[in-house]
Each structure stands twice: as structure tokens, then as C-alpha cells.
Amino acid sequence: MNAAIRGVVRIANSKFQVLGFRRGWEGLITNTFTQLTPRSVSGVLQQGGTILHTSRCPEFKRREGLRKAAGTLESNHVYGLVVIGGNGSFKGALELSKHTDTMIVGIPASIDNDVFGTEETIGFDTAANTAVAEIDKIRDTAVSHERLFMIEVMGRERGFLALEIGLTVGAEIILVPEVKYPKEKLFETIRQNKAKGKKSGLIVAAEGIGDTRRLAQHIQRNTKAEVRLSIIGYAQRGGNPTARSRLLASLFANRAVELLLDEEGNRVVGLQDGRIESLDLQTSCATEKPLDPDLLRLANTLSV
Numbered sequence: 001m002n003a004a005i006r007g008v009v010r011i012a013n014s015k016f017q018v019l020g021f022r023r024g025w026e027g028l029i030t031n032t033f034t035q036l037t038p039r040s041v042s043g044v045l046q047q048g049g050t051i052l053h054t055s056r057c058p059e060f061k062r063r064e065g066l067r068k069a070a071g072t073l074e075s076n077h078v079y080g081l082v083v084i085g086g087n088g089s090f091k092g093a094l095e096l097s098k099h100t101d102t103m104i105v106g107i108p109a110s111i112d113n114d115v116f117g118t119e120e121t122i123g124f125d126t127a128a129n130t131a132v133a134e135i136d137k138i139r140d141t142a143v144s145h146e147r148l149f150m151i152e153v154m155g156r157e158r159g160f161l162a163l164e165i166g167l168t169v170g171a172e173i174i175l176v177p178e179v180k181y182p183k184e185k186l187f188e189t190i191r192q193n194k195a196k197g198k199k200s201g202l203i204v205a206a207e208g209i210g211d212t213r214r215l216a217q218h219i220q221r222n223t224k225a226e227v228r229l230s231i232i233g234y235a236q237r238g239g240n241p242t243a244r245s246r247l248l249a250s251l252f253a254n255r256a257v258e259l260l261l262d263e264e265g266n267r268v269v270g271l272q273d274g275r276i277e278s279l280d281l282q283t284s285c286a287t288e289k290p291l292d293p294d295l296l297r298l299a300n301t302l303s304v
Contacts, residue, residue, distance in 0.1 A: 001050040001109050003246045004084050004122055006041040007253025008107075013038055015261065019076065020052045024085070025060035025092055027052075028069035033076070045246060048126070048238045050084075060092055070099040078102050080260035082253075086110030086121070090268060091285050103265025105256045106281060109249075111236060113160040116287040117279040118270025122252065125244040127154070127236040128164050134232055135169045139202060145226075146199040148190065150216050152231040155206030159291055161236075166204035167299045173201075174299050177208035178291045183215075187222045194225065196304075251276050 009018045018036045021027030034040075034052075044051055059065035073081065080103040083093045090106045097104050108115040111127035131153050142149045151171075155161045159176025166174035172193055175181055193201055203219075205212050212229055220227040241249070248271065255269045255276045267278040 001052075001084050001122065001249075002041075002044040002047045003241060003249030004107050004109060004253050005036070005051065006044050007250045008082050008257060009036045009041045010038050011254055011257045012260075015257075016079065019078070021072075023053045023055040023057075024089070025057040025065075025069060026055050028072050028096075029057065029059055029065055031072045031075070046240050048240060054085075066096055066099050069096055070102075073100050073102045080105065080265070082107060082256050082260075084109045084122075086112060086115055087285070090115070090281060094266075094281050094285050097266050097281065103260055103263065104267075104281065105259050105265065105278075106268040106284070107249075107252045107256050108268065108270060111161060112155060112158050113164075114158040114289050115268070115270070115284060116289040117268050117284045118272065120244075120248060120271050122245055122249045123237075123241070124161070124164075125248075126239060126241045127161060128168070129242050130236050130239050131161070131165045131232055132168055134235065135165065135202065135204070138230055139169065139200075142200040142202060142228075147226045147228055148201045148203065148219070150203040150205060150212055150219070150227060150229045152205050152207050152212045152229065154232075154236050156208045158289075159206045159208070160289075162204050162206035163291065163295055163299070166202075167295060167302070169202060169204065170302065171202040171204040171299070172198070172303045173203040174296065175203065175205040175209045176291065176296075177206055179296065181209075183218060183222075187219065190219060190223045190225055194223070 019033045020036045021033045082105050083089050084107045093104050108118045109122035111123045113121045113124040138149050153162050162176050216227045216229045252269045259267050266281040268281050268284040269278050
């Protein structure tokens with residue numbers, strides 16, 4: 001997100017005065033902001049997280065909160081609002097657009113990579129690489145102790161992160177919320193792997209599949225395999241952004257400012273077929289991004 005903030009500020013600086021609202025929607029409701037200049041965003045490109053901070057804001061979900069936010073935009077003569085976030089942020093932006101004439105442009109930034117209209121979101125590559133680095137170390141332990149490790153990664157509702165991580169660490173099994181994996185089939189796969197001579201293994205599971213602690217216990221009870229559970233957790237959200245995430249942030253920021261200069265509001269910037277494009281905000285919010293079944297099939301093929 002910091003790379004995107006930096007990009008917007010430096011690209012827009014020659015045409016606009018740029019304000020950064022603190023803690024997301026909360027800053028809009030409380031009229032809490034700071035002026036951003038090219039110098040104020042120096043040195044943030046390599047920092048994880050966001051210098052403006054973020055928070056959940058229940059008040060923004062109510063009509064009165066939306067009206068306060070719209071009033072803040074009007075009182076500060078805000079010409080265009082750039083919203084950097086995921087599906088939740090964009091749905092909030094769509095509701096806000098019904099109360100204001102300020103043009104709104106969304107920049108997709110989410111480790112879940114579930115925003116419709118972009119093949120990749122800012123932060124996804126960083127989160128995937130962070131998890132891969134941790135799981136590579138766990139693989140060493142799994143091999144040394146001849147154990148089966150289940151690694152829970154983030155993804156409450158979608159499995160894009162778990163799928164990419166599982167494929168790139170060579171997991172024998174990948175569990176995602178979108179695809180049902182019957183327990184008996186899971187047990188049988190583990191038994192077959194053991195019969196093939198596999199003395200260790202990795203299962204990568206998105207947190208949204210359910211209680212991984214209980215599942216690990218069921219696996220151990222039904223397959224006699226020694227199973228250990230590792231929950232990577234919030235480490236995936238931090239760390240220095242990868243070159244890929246920084247590049248996307250800069251490209252998305254450039255397109256967002258271009259849209260505002262062209263007076264095109266209620267749009268979401270995205271990567272489509274290798275090009276930086278945009279689509280309607282409402283379409284992005286209303287459409288579910290599909291998980292690629294070919295990647296799951298490839299992962300299964302490679303796990304023999």
C-alpha cells in the first residue's frame with residue numbers, strides 16, 4: 001500500500017493537492033487527514049503496511065457515517081478519492097459514491113487476490129513469497145523427522161493465496177474453501193502417498209476450510225501419520241514488498257491518476273491480459289473472481 005500511496009502522491013503532485021485520510025474510512029468520518037507531498041512519501045517504497053494506517057469502521061456501514069464521510073469530501077473540496085484496498089473497501093466506496101459527486105477510483109490491494117477485474121492485487125506476491133520462505137523451512141523439518149505438516153495460511157473466504165503457495169512449495173495436498181475435499185478422500189490420498197514411499201509431506205490449507213487443528217487430529221487418527229500443524233498467521237501481511245508488488249503499485253497508481261485527470265470516476269484499476277486497465281466499480285463489487293481450476297489440477301499432477 002505504501003508504494004501505491006507514494007505513486008499517487010508523486011504522479012498527482014503537479015496537478016492536485018493530495019490529502020491522506022488516516023485510518024481509512026474512519027479518517028473520512030472524523031475529517032482526520034494529513035497533506036501528502038513528494039517529500040513526505042520519501043523512503044516508504046520498501047516499507048510494508050501503510051503509513052496512513054487502517055482500521056475497521058462500523059460507523060461507515062451506516063447511513064449517517066456515509067453522510068459524514070461525504071460531508072468531509074465536500075468541505076475539503078475533494079475532487080477525486082483514491083481507495084486502496086480489497087473487496088470490502090470497494091463495496092464501501094460504492095456505497096459512498098451514492099452520497100457524493102467526488103470521483104472515486106479503486107486500487108486493488110489485498111493478499112487474498114480476490115478482487116474481480118484484476119489478475120493480481122498489490123501485496124499478493126509479497127504475501128505468497130513470505131509464506132513460501134517459511135514453508136520451505138518447515139519442509140526441512142518435515143523431511144528430517146519424517147512427518148506430515150499441515151500449514152494454515154490466510155484466506156477466510158477465498159483460496160487464491162493457498163493455491164499459489166501450495167503449488168510453489170510442492171504441497172501434496174491443497175485445501176481451499178471453494179473446492180470440497182471429502183475427509184475420506186483426504187485420508188486415502190495420505191495413505192497412498194505413504195504406500196508410494198513418501199515419508200513426509202505438506203498440506204497447505206486456507207483458514208477458511210474450517211478448524212485445521214481438529215482436521216490434523218482426524219488425519220493422524222485415521223492414517224496413523226504423525227501430523228504437525230503450523231499456522232503462519234499475520235506474518236503474511238507484513239514484510240518488505242517484493243519487486244512485483246512495488247511495480248504493480250506504481251502502475252496502478254499511475255492509471256488511477258490518469259482516470260481522475262480524464263474525469264472518469266467509479267472505476268477500479270486492474271491488471272488484465274498483461275495490461276493496466278480499469279472497469280466499473282459496481283461490476284467489480286458485484287462479480288466474484290473465479291479460482292483457476294487448472295492450477296489445482298496442475299498441483300495435483302505435480303504431487304505424484
